[in-house]
Amino acid sequence: MGLRDLLLVMARVSGEEVWRAVFDKFDMDGDGFVTPSEYVAMMTKIYGGQPPSDAEVNATFLAADDDRDGRIGYDG
DSSP: OOHHHHHHHHHHSOHHHHHHHHHHHHOTTOSSEEOHHHHHHHHHHHTTTOOOOHHHHHHHHHHHOTTOSSSEETTO
């Protein structure tokens, strides 16, 4: 598959599917939620071994954890 073919496939994938795929990568145990430890583990992988700061984790969960249960669900 060349770049053109890859771009054509990506163009057919909706934004919702892309966001869901990203969420599913962070939801390492597949329970439908991202915990702080899952977030830290994935961000550490993304940033080449450098974990996010506690302030970054707290800010992310403050912004995304709508029901304040300490987990991020796909819908908030």
